[in-house]
Amino acid sequence: MSATPRNLLPLLVLPAVAVNLFTFLWPMLNLAGLSFREGLPGGGIGAAFSLATWGDLLADEFYLEILLRSVGMALGITGLALLASYPIAFFVHRADARWRNLLVVACISPLLISAVVRTYGWLVILGDAGFLPVILRGLGFAPPRLVFNMTGVVIGLVEILMPYMILSLLAGFGRLNQTLEEAAASLGAPPLVVFWRIVLPLTLPGILLGCLLVFVLTVSSFITPKLLGGGRVLLLATEIYDQAIVTLNWPLAAALSLIALGVFGAALLVYGRISRAAERSIA
Amino acid sequence: MIRSGPGRLFFTVLVALLFLFLLGPVLLVFPLSFAADSVITWPPSGFSVKWYLALLGQPDLALALRNSLVLAAIVTGLALVVALPAAVAIGRGQFAGRDALMTLISMPLLLPTIVLGLALLILFVGQGLIGSWTGLVLAHLLVTVPYALRVLVTALGTLPASVEEAASSLGAPALSVFFRITLPLMAPGLIAAAAIVFLVSFDEVVITLFIVGPKLTTLPVALFHYVESRTDPLVAAVSVLMVLFSLGLVAVLERAVGLRRAVGGKGG
Numbered sequence A: 001m002s003a004t005p006r007n008l009l010p011l012l013v014l015p016a017v018a019v020n021l022f023t024f025l026w027p028m029l030n031l032a033g034l035s036f037r038e039g040l041p042g043g044g045i046g047a048a049f050s051l052a053t054w055g056d057l058l059a060d061e062f063y064l065e066i067l068l069r070s071v072g073m074a075l076g077i078t079g080l081a082l083l084a085s086y087p088i089a090f091f092v093h094r095a096d097a098r099w100r101n102l103l104v105v106a107c108i109s110p111l112l113i114s115a116v117v118r119t120y121g122w123l124v125i126l127g128d129a130g131f132l133p134v135i136l137r138g139l140g141f142a143p144p145r146l147v148f149n150m151t152g153v154v155i156g157l158v159e160i161l162m163p164y165m166i167l168s169l170l171a172g173f174g175r176l177n178q179t180l181e182e183a184a185a186s187l188g189a190p191p192l193v194v195f196w197r198i199v200l201p202l203t204l205p206g207i208l209l210g211c212l213l214v215f216v217l218t219v220s221s222f223i224t225p226k227l228l229g230g231g232r233v234l235l236l237a238t239e240i241y242d243q244a245i246v247t248l249n250w251p252l253a254a255a256l257s258l259i260a261l262g263v264f265g266a267a268l269l270v271y272g273r274i275s276r277a278a279e280r281s282i283a
Numbered sequence B: 001m002i003r004s005g006p007g008r009l010f011f012t013v014l015v016a017l018l019f020l021f022l023l024g025p026v027l028l029v030f031p032l033s034f035a036a037d038s039v040i041t042w043p044p045s046g047f048s049v050k051w052y053l054a055l056l057g058q059p060d061l062a063l064a065l066r067n068s069l070v071l072a073a074i075v076t077g078l079a080l081v082v083a084l085p086a087a088v089a090i091g092r093g094q095f096a097g098r099d100a101l102m103t104l105i106s107m108p109l110l111l112p113t114i115v116l117g118l119a120l121l122i123l124f125v126g127q128g129l130i131g132s133w134t135g136l137v138l139a140h141l142l143v144t145v146p147y148a149l150r151v152l153v154t155a156l157g158t159l160p161a162s163v164e165e166a167a168s169s170l171g172a173p174a175l176s177v178f179f180r181i182t183l184p185l186m187a188p189g190l191i192a193a194a195a196i197v198f199l200v201s202f203d204e205v206v207i208t209l210f211i212v213g214p215k216l217t218t219l220p221v222a223l224f225h226y227v228e229s230r231t232d233p234l235v236a237a238v239s240v241l242m243v244l245f246s247l248g249l250v251a252v253l254e255r256a257v258g259l260r261r262a263v264g265g266k267g268g
Helices: A006-034 A052-059 A061-094 A097-112 A115-126 A131-138 A150-175 A178-186 A191-220 A223-229 A236-246 A250-282 B005-033 B050-056 B059-092 B098-110 B113-127 B133-157 B161-169 B174-185 B187-203 B206-211 B219-229 B233-256 B259-263
Strands: none
Touching: A006 A250, A006 B059, A006 B098, A006 B113, A006 B133, A052 A250, A061 A097, A061 A150, A061 A191, A061 A236, A061 A250, A061 B005, A097 A150, A097 B005, A097 B233, A115 A131, A115 A150, A115 A223, A115 B005, A115 B219, A115 B233, A150 A191, A150 A223, A150 B005, A178 A191, A191 A236, A191 A250, A191 B113, A223 A236, A223 B219, A236 A250, A236 B113, A236 B206, A250 B113, B005 B233, B050 B059, B050 B233, B059 B098, B059 B133, B059 B187, B059 B219, B098 B133, B113 B133, B113 B206, B133 B187, B133 B206, B161 B174, B174 B187, B187 B219, B187 B233, B206 B219, B219 B233
């Protein structure tokens, strides 16, 4: 404390607070306010307070469909990412110390690679003349279309978000103790029962955190749905972009943004509820 | 749990397949970047370095790359200058609202980037900041200062305050304690923060998409628009270079401080 006199404190935090006010608080409040204005044809914005934007939004089933599709897709991707990540995390957790670090780096290294590059990688694999369709045709199958539809978006996002799930699971696996499983098994519990009654409950906090992360990251993902969906998979994030950049209806884009934030808030609430209940059931 | 023969083999094969799924897109980009074809075909009809040579004939991408590097360098310097004093205040000071301040500054990382980008677009249009360096730098500070602050606060937390207290009790003025004791001890944290800020800025695409103008764009945004309109192996060549660049930077980070310690407090 002696190194930073009390009267210096405001001065020290001033730059960071100024950046936050100018690039975060002010723009976000401005955005919220804009949703209560009317978008005029040609990109104009009405000057007066108006509920027209919210009225149009809530009356149009198209936006309800987009919301349901976004949330449904995010739930599906969360489940798939969990299924794909759990064995990896379990394997890494149990690996020898000298392999463990290498495997952890392999799991998180995709995080350091641009989402555009990784999505492009999926176009290379799933595209009509790509790796997977060519192999499938070689084996005598007629592969369905794998890109520019929901299938491609789901496959790409599951892979792109898996590192977050693996990291969360690994953090949660710290509570796992092999002697506990061995005790259960030596008392005659079959492997599946050991997994269901011992391993799963103990690793639940990590599972829940991973699910929360993947869910909110899916809802806010834009690059992958845009490129792998080819403009045919309409979600909250892509619709916000289209309204803002193509249609130039900023009040509508602002209102859709607030709905996306609402989905985030709801996800946090559900997460809080479930994890408290889970903690109680373990304790 | 899994120790018997067939079960163990099945589990190992499953994990290998899942790893292949996780790393496949990045790994397949490498052979494709050496394809001799003019569109993506599998397998490539032959191998060549023509797409790497073609990169030299892409002045737009070269300019975007230069912009991205300059931007990331400016943002790295500014983010550290902004975050370091705040980190010292939060890490060493005891004041009301410390946690609230940390939450406020971390908040942008918790919200969808598409919403942040839109909010900045609407505000920046009025200020004439769209398509300007100032606008890009400010937008990138929004998402990099939180990382820098986190890493620096963590780094300060691992330093014993007693050394600083000893220096100041011997009469050293506060500023000289900071520059001669605290700052040198924080070097690994500063390197980690700089590397993370550089990577985040260099990779940022969604927010940047809203802020760029026709005359000023970054590499990820240029690549996004390129992939949106066509998919030829040129992007594979760029991707390979970007992957190698990222891995190189991470290797530097790993040597300087240890990767997992550096990203430990990040939490996605």
